[in-house]
Amino acid sequence: MAELLNGKELAEKMQAEIAAKVSELKEKAIHPGLVVLLVGEESASQVYVRNKERVAKAIGLYSKIKRYPSSISEKDLLAAIQTYNQDPTFHGILVQLPLPEHIDEEKILLAIDPQKDVDGFHPMNLGRLLTGNPDKIPCTPYGIMKLLEAYNIKIAGKQALVIGRSNIVGKPMAQLMLMNDATVTIAHSKTKNLPELARNADILVVAIGRGHFVTKEFIKKGAVVIDVGMNRDENGKLIGDVKFDEVAPLASYITPVPRGVGPMTITMLMYQTVMAAKVGE
Numbered sequence: 001m002a003e004l005l006n007g008k009e010l011a012e013k014m015q016a017e018i019a020a021k022v023s024e025l026k027e028k029a030i031h032p033g034l035v036v037l038l039v040g041e042e043s044a045s046q047v048y049v050r051n052k053e054r055v056a057k058a059i060g061l062y063s064k065i066k067r068y069p070s071s072i073s074e075k076d077l078l079a080a081i082q083t084y085n086q087d088p089t090f091h092g093i094l095v096q097l098p099l100p101e102h103i104d105e106e107k108i109l110l111a112i113d114p115q116k117d118v119d120g121f122h123p124m125n126l127g128r129l130l131t132g133n134p135d136k137i138p139c140t141p142y143g144i145m146k147l148l149e150a151y152n153i154k155i156a157g158k159q160a161l162v163i164g165r166s167n168i169v170g171k172p173m174a175q176l177m178l179m180n181d182a183t184v185t186i187a188h189s190k191t192k193n194l195p196e197l198a199r200n201a202d203i204l205v206v207a208i209g210r211g212h213f214v215t216k217e218f219i220k221k222g223a224v225v226i227d228v229g230m231n232r233d234e235n236g237k238l239i240g241d242v243k244f245d246e247v248a249p250l251a252s253y254i255t256p257v258p259r260g261v262g263p264m265t266i267t268m269l270m271y272q273t274v275m276a277a278k279v280g281e
Contacts, residue, residue: 002225002251003151007143010150011263014271019059021274025281026060032277033062034092034118034270035084039077039103040070044230045096052094055266061273062089074103078111085113092118092273097168115279118272126167129175136272141173143264144205144226145180151253153203153224156181161198163187163214163241164207169228173205194218212243219250227255230262 022032034056038049049065056063068077077095084093093116099105109117114124120138128135148155160182164170174184182203187194189208198204198218204225206214211231219225229241240257248254255261 002248002254005147005151005226005253005255005260007147007255007261007264008259010147011143011267014146014267015055015059018267018270018274021278022060025274025277028281030277030281031062031089032060032092032274033064033090034094034273035064035066035087035090037066037068037077037080037084037093037095039068039072039096039099042098045098049096052266052269055270056273059270061270064090070100072100072103074107077103077108081108081111085111085116090116091276091279092116092269094119094269115276118269118276120172120272121167126172129172132179136276137176137268138168138172139268139272140169140207140228140261140265141176142268142272144173144228144261145176146268147226147255147261147264148203148224153253155203158182158202159200160184160203160205161187161201162205162207163191163194163198164205164209164228166207169205169207173207177203177205206241208241210241211239212241214242214247216243216246216250219247221250222252223250225251225254226261227257228261229257 036049053063053065084090093112095108109121112122114122117125117136120136125136160177162170162174165186165188174186177184195217199220201223204223207228211233225247227240227242231239233239238258
């Protein structure tokens with residue numbers, strides 16, 4: 001049976017370390033600040049933002065949530081971002097995705113000062129990651145790397161398969177694995193013979209957004225399985241992209257859902273905000 005990669009436990013340990021850094025900075029009259037821009041009433045976004053605020057306050061960050069109606073114009077949202085770019089109170093700016101259809105997501109992400117882009121989604125930060133000189137890194141892949149490191153899971157020389165090709169998880173995850181000397185394949189919904197391909201993977205990262213998509217047919221015995229999925233089943237229960245009960249007996253390590261990758265994502269967001277504030281020491 002697989003050992004659980006307990007993201008919640010590691011996140012709590014790291015948050016205590018981050019809180020200590022915040023205290024040190026406050027002694028130097030630097031108070032790390034994070035502003036979250038939330039557009040509309042999308043329920044999942046509301047939950048994510050509440051969780052971020054709770055953790056930010058617990059570690060001592062100055063945290064502000066700025067709520068806007070879904071009817072806000074792109075021009076007004078860009079103006080709001082510009083205001084926070086110029087406000088020294090905030091070292092991190094996060095625009096909660098997804099945005100309403102009438103707003104160009106790429107234009108919004110481009111508007112954030114790359115130094116305050118603590119989510120790591122600005123094209124400049126993604127470009128730095130691609131060229132092997134990362135600064136701000138997308139938080140979910142960054143959190144996964146910290147989780148693998150904490151459990152002493154070796155990456156170099158391993159076959160890694162990332163299922164999912166988003167700019168938020170799939171592509172940066174593959175790049176981080178590559179930088180750590182894994183041989184990496186990216187797969188997606190249109191990949192042929194996906195279970196067969198997955199059975200070659202020593203490390204399998206699943207971020208496809210489909211509940212219980214990965215079953216035992218996908219798993220090489222002893223593989224490390226990272227489940228990034230956050231889905232609801234027909235009863236409203238939170239489930240991952242991996243069918244945990246089927247896969248866990250075959251894997252060597254596996255992340256649970258919840259208490260796996262999710263807490264690490266928020267932790268890395270806080271870490272990058274504090275690191276952005278440290279630049280001003």
